[in-house]
Amino acid sequence: MSKRSRIAKIASIIFSTTMLSSLAGMPMCGASSFDSFADDAAHFSASQTNLAAGISTSAMHVYTGKSQETAKQNKSLDIKIVDIAESVLMAGQDLHVTAVVKNNSDHNATVSNIELVAQTQNNIRSTQIYDWLDGTSYKTKLLTTNPEVNVPAGSQQRVSLTVPAANLPWGRNDTWGVHGIEAHAIAKLDSKEVDISDRSLVVTSNGQATSPMPVNVVVPLTDSVDALSQTPSLFDELTGNVPEAETQRHAEANPEANSEKNSEPDSKPNSEPADVEDRGELTQKIHDYDVDGVHFLVDPIALKSPMIRTALATKQHATADLLPMYDADYAALAHTHQYEIARNIVSSSIAAGQNAINQPGIGYAYLEGNVDQSVLDLVRTSGIPGAIVPSDALSQRNSSYYTPSAHTKLPAANSELDVLVTDSEVNAAISGKLPAPKDGKPLDLDPVDARQASLALTAIHTFQAPNLSRPILISVPRQAVESPQTLTNVQAVLHAPWLSPASFAAMQKSPLSEAKYRALPENAPNDGEFSPKDMENLNQSQALLKQFSSSWVDKKTFADFVEQHSNRLLSTNFRSHTAARSTLLAALSEDSGIFQEIHFQPLSTINMISESAAIPARITNPFISPVQVTVRLKASDSRLFAPQPVKIVIPAKSTTSVSVPVEARGSGNLRVVLSITDDAGMAVGKPMNVDVRVRATWESTGTVIAVVLVAGILVFGLVKSIRKGRRSAPVDPEEFTSKLEAAKLAEEESLKADIDLPKLD
Numbered sequence: 094m095s096k097r098s099r100i101a102k103i104a105s106i107i108f109s110t111t112m113l114s115s116l117a118g119m120p121m122c123g124a125s126s127f128d129s130f131a132d133d134a135a136h137f138s139a140s141q142t143n144l145a146a147g148i149s150t151s152a153m154h155v156y157t158g159k160s161q162e163t164a165k166q167n168k169s170l171d172i173k174i175v176d177i178a179e180s181v182l183m184a185g186q187d188l189h190v191t192a193v194v195k196n197n198s199d200h201n202a203t204v205s206n207i208e209l210v211a212q213t214q215n216n217i218r219s220t221q222i223y224d225w226l227d228g229t230s231y232k233t234k235l236l237t238t239n240p241e242v243n244v245p246a247g248s249q250q251r252v253s254l255t256v257p258a259a260n261l262p263w264g265r266n267d268t269w270g271v272h273g274i275e276a277h278a279i280a281k282l283d284s285k286e287v288d289i290s291d292r293s294l295v296v297t298s299n300g301q302a303t304s305p306m307p308v309n310v311v312v313p314l315t316d317s318v319d320a321l322s323q324t325p326s327l328f329d330e331l332t333g334n335v336p337e338a339e340t341q342r343h344a345e346a347n348p349e350a351n352s353e354k355n356s357e358p359d360s361k362p363n364s365e366p367a368d369v370e371d372r373g374e375l376t377q378k379i380h381d382y383d384v385d386g387v388h389f390l391v392d393p394i395a396l397k398s399p400m401i402r403t404a405l406a407t408k409q410h411a412t413a414d415l416l417p418m419y420d421a422d423y424a425a426l427a428h429t430h431q432y433e434i435a436r437n438i439v440s441s442s443i444a445a446g447q448n449a450i451n452q453p454g455i456g457y458a459y460l461e462g463n464v465d466q467s468v469l470d471l472v473r474t475s476g477i478p479g480a481i482v483p484s485d486a487l488s489q490r491n492s493s494y495y496t497p498s499a500h501t502k503l504p505a506a507n508s509e510l511d512v513l514v515t516d517s518e519v520n521a522a523i524s525g526k527l528p529a530p531k532d533g534k535p536l537d538l539d540p541v542d543a544r545q546a547s548l549a550l551t552a553i554h555t556f557q558a559p560n561l562s563r564p565i566l567i568s569v570p571r572q573a574v575e576s577p578q579t580l581t582n583v584q585a586v587l588h589a590p591w592l593s594p595a596s597f598a599a600m601q602k603s604p605l606s607e608a609k610y611r612a613l614p615e616n617a618p619n620d621g622e623f624s625p626k627d628m629e630n631l632n633q634s635q636a637l638l639k640q641f642s643s644s645w646v647d648k649k650t651f652a653d654f655v656e657q658h659s660n661r662l663l664s665t666n667f668r669s670h671t672a673a674r675s676t677l678l679a680a681l682s683e684d685s686g687i688f689q690e691i692h693f694q695p696l697s698t699i700n701m702i703s704e705s706a707a708i709p710a711r712i713t714n715p716f717i718s719p720v721q722v723t724v725r726l727k728a729s730d731s732r733l734f735a736p737q738p739v740k741i742v743i744p745a746k747s748t749t750s751v752s753v754p755v756e757a758r759g760s761g762n763l764r765v766v767l768s769i770t771d772d773a774g775m776a777v778g779k780p781m782n783v784d785v786r787v788r789a790t791w792e793s794t795g796t797v798i799a800v801v802l803v804a805g806i807l808v809f810g811l812v813k814s815i816r817k818g819r820r821s822a823p824v825d826p827e828e829f830t831s832k833l834e835a836a837k838l839a840e841e842e843s844l845k846a847d848i849d850l851p852k853l854d
C-alpha cells in the first residue's frame with residue numbers, strides 16, 4: 094500500500110469514528126484534538142485526494158488565484174455574488190446563483206468564461222468557513238460556466254448561473270452540508286487581463302433532521318445613539334426650549350400629564366424628558382420581529398409612547414421583557430461601584446412596566462463584550478433574575494467537540510445566577526461579521542454571505558451532536574437591530590429545517606448544561622465604558638445641580654430631570670460613541686449655561702445723592718418653574734454698602750423688579766456687583782456690574798446753603814436800616830392830633846351830604 098493510500102485510509106477511519114461518536118451524542122475527544130485532526134484532514138483532502146467524497150480527482154478544478162480580499166481591492170472591475178436563490182438548498186433542487194460584474198473604469202471590459210466552482214467537502218467547523226470566505230484556496234469542482242459578457246465602461250451586468258441538482262458534487266442523501274462556492278472569471282480591460290472572483294456559501298439539507306434544535310433569538314429594542322444624542326438637553330428642558338414637534342410627541346407619550354396640564358393652568362411642568370421620536374421605527378421593529386422564537390428586551394423609556402405600548406400589547410408571537418432604564422450598562426455600574434444606582438434603575442424599570450397593558454417585568458441582564466465576576470455580582474444583588482452572556486466571554490474547563498446547551502448557572506454574590514449563553518459566532522454573523530480564529534481580523538460580510546454564514550453556523554452547532562438536544566440562544570447585537578439585513582438573517586435562521594423556534598421561557602426551563610466554566614476575571618472593563626473618571630465628573634455636576642435646585646420652587650421636577658439625564662449617560666450604546674456621551678456629560682457641567690441663565694436686565698449708571706437709597710434692578714427667570722433667589726450687592730470699598738440682601742420669588746418665564754437698599758458713607762464714583770444667589774450664598778444666576786455716582790452730602794449741604802442765604806439777607810437788611818437811621822423829619826404831636834380830628838370831621842360831613850344814606854334822628 095502506498096504512503097498516500099495509507100494516509101487516506103487512516104483519515105477515512107478517523108472521520109467515520111468521529112461521525113459515529115457525534116451521532117451517539119457522546120464526547121470523543123477534546124476540542125483541540127478534534128480541531129487539529131479536522132485541519133489536517135481538510136488540507137490533506139484538498140491537496141491529495143477526494144476519495145472519501147467518491148469523486149475522481151480528474152473531475153476536480155483547482156483555483157489558486159487571488160484571495161477574496163485581493164479581488165476586492167480591484168476598484169476598476171469586480172464580480173459579486175448578489176443572490177443565492179435558496180437560502181437552504183433542499184435535496185433535488187437546482188442551484189441558482191446571480192452575480193454582478195461591475196466595471197468602474199473608463200474602458201469597456203470583456204469578461205469571458207465566468208466559472209462557478211464549489212467545494213465538494215463539507216465544512217464542519219466555523220474556522221473552515223472563515224478560511225473559505227477569507228480567500229484561502231481549497232480544491233473545488235467546476236459546476237458551470239457562462240458565455241462571454243461585455244461590460245461597457247461605468248456599467249454593470251447581471252449574470253445568472255444555474256446548476257442542475259444532478260450535477261451538484263454532493264450527495265442527495267446528506268442530512269446537511271456547508272459548501273463554499275466561487276464565481277471566478279478572467280476579464281480583458283484596456284488590453285490587460287484582470288482576475289476577478291467572489292466567494293459565498295451554499296447550505297444544503299435533505300429536510301430529514303429527526304430532532305430539530307430549539308432556538309430563540311433575543312432582540313433588544315433601544316434608542317440608537319443618534320436618537321439619544323438628539324434628545325433635548327437638560328438646559329433645553331429646564332428652559333422649555335424644546336421644539337414644538339418634540340413637545341407634541343412628548344404630550345402624546347404622556348396623555349395623563351397633558352390632560353392635567355390643560356385642566357389646571359398652574360400645574361407643575363412635566364419632569365419627563367421629551368420623547369426623542371415618534372417611535373415609529375421601534376414600533377415597526379416589533380411588527381417585523383413578531384414571530385415565534387423571538388424575545389424582545391425593551392427599554393422602559395419606550396413605554397411612554399402609546400404606539401409602543403399598543404404594539405407590545407397586540408403582538409401575536411414574540412415575547413417581551415424589560416431592559417433597565419435607558420438600557421443602562423451593568424458593566425459600567427459594576428466597575429464604578431454604583432450598586433445603589435443599579436438598584437434604583439431596576440426599581441424604576443419595574444415600575445414603568447406596571448403601567449403597560451401587559452405589564453412586562455424586568456428581563457435578564459443583556460450583557461455584551463467582556464463579562465467579569467463583578468458584573469455578575471452586581472446583577473445578582475440588583476434583583477435581576479438572570480443574565481444573557483456571550484459564549485466568547487466564557488471558557489470551558491474541559492474541551493468538547495460540540496457546543497454545549499445555552500442554560501447554565503454561574504457563581505455570583507455568594508450564590509448562583511441563572512445564565513443563558515448565546516452563540517457569539519452566530520450573533521456576529523447575523524449582524525454582518527464573521528469572527529476570526531484566535532487573534533485574526535474579523536471579516537465583514539455582505540448581505541448574502543451574512544445570511545448563509547448564519548445558517549451554516551447553526552447547522553454546524555446542530556450536527557456536531559444531532560441526537561443531543563442543546564437549545565441555541567442567539568442575541569442580536571444592539572447596533573445591528575436597525576439593519577433590514579439583520580431581520581432577513583434572523584428570519585432565515587428561524588426557518589432552518591434543523592431548528593425549531595422556542596420561547597425564551599422554554600430556554601429558562603431547559604436542562605442545565607453539563608459544561609463547566611472557568612472562573613471569570615474579577616474586573617475586565619470594556620472599551621468605551623462609562624469610566625470612573627466619567628462617574629467622578631458626573632457626581633460633581635450632580636452636586637452642583639443639587640445645590641442649584643434649592644432656588645427652584647418645584648424641586649422634584651428639577652431632581653427628576655437631572656436623574657433621567659444622568660441615567661441616559663449610562664446607556665450601553667454609548668460604548669461605541671464616547672464622543673457623543675462626552676457632549677451630553679458636558680451639558681450637565683458648570684459650563685452648561687444653566688447656572689448663568691437667571692440674569693439681570695441691563696442697567697445704566699445710577700446717581701445717588703442721599704445717604705440712603707435703593708438700587709433698582711430687573712431680574713429675568715427663563716426657567717419653567719418659579720425660582721426663589723436672593724439679590725446681594727457688593728461695592729468695591731466701604732463708601733457704599735447694602736445693610737441686608739433681598740429675597741424675591743420670580744414667576745416662571747418672567748421678569749420681576751427688585752430694589753436693594755443701600756447706605757452711603759462717603760462720596761465718589763463706585764462699581765458695585767449685583768449677584769443672584771440662593772439662601773446659602775451660592776450663585777444661581779449671572780451677576781451684573783453697576784456704576785454708581787455717590788454724592789451723599791449734596792442734599793444736606795444744599796439745605797444749609799439755602800438757610801444761610803435767607804438768614805444773610807435778613808441780617809443784611811436789618812443792619813443797613815439801622816446804619817442809615819430815620820429817613821423823614823419828626824411830626825409835632827399837637828399838629829398830628831389836630832389834623833386827625835379835621836379828617837374825622839370831613840368824613841362825617843361827607844356822609845351827611847350823601848342823600849342815599851338813611852337819616853337818623
